Amino acid sequence: MLRAILQRLLQGVLVLFVLFTVTFFLVKKLPYGPFQQEKAIPDHIRAKVEAYYGLDQPTSVQYFKRLGNYLHGDTGLSLRLEGQPVSAIIAQAFPTSLQLGLAAMVVSLGVGIPLGTLAAAKKNSMIDFGAMGLAMIGICLPAFVIGPILAEIFGRGLQLLPAIGWEPADPRSWILPAITLGLATAAYLSRLTRAGMLDTLSQDFVRTAKAKGVPGTTILLRHCLRGGLIPAVAYVGPAFAGLISGSVVIESIFQIPGLGQHFIKAIETGDEPVILASVMLFGTLIILANFLTDLVSVWLNPRLRTR
Known part of the structure; x- marks a missing residue:
């Protein structure tokens, strides 16, 4: 087990190195530079500014210098915000994106898992068809459609919730952005939970429990839920990182001052x-989320411990 954990950590470090390298050289291929849009800056002043930030050096020199700085925890200075440290920008904006992602994850888990469990318990019934129909609608409707509709109905129309803005101390301002961001993930979770629960409900031990007269609710919640959630748990980790990194549209719709x-x-x-x-921050989040998901999957499925 310890060996497997160390292997996954080493794989994560390798992935981060590749991600850093690919991102660095892709940014260098942009058709414009950070100071080319400043028409009023004379050429000699622009040259001095580029020399100050080290942008006048060869690309290979910039790469190894940037890599060394990252290894020492130095993310550099922003070229757009007048030399403000990038770490300060992230420290200021990322907590908002993280808070939004956590709220959206609560919505996803609170809607997706119960809906999928109910659909599996009522297989091929109207409840099953209705639940999966709602899940398909949640998958098909993009956030930039759901967000304005919810803001118009509950914000401007009924005036029940704030339509725009984000107050960290006011949970009412979290509701509409969290629902908009979490609905698609809830839809996927419901389908995965239904598939996992149906697979578990078809096992021999379930038929034995039914033959012994165990109530259906007890079989569903006590005997099947742990095994049925394995596919959903495998999706939760990457989905959570995706909610945090993919909240750009939501932040724009609801005017949320996040990292996006x-x-x-x-x-x-x-x-x-x-x-x-x-x-690099979003990549680290995805790697950590996958790692934690693997640990939870091993806890839910003891057979994985022997592999």
């Missing part, structure tokens, strides 16, 4: 340090 807006602005202006740091 900084990332988009960095791409528009060629702000290499912010792009690189954001990609």
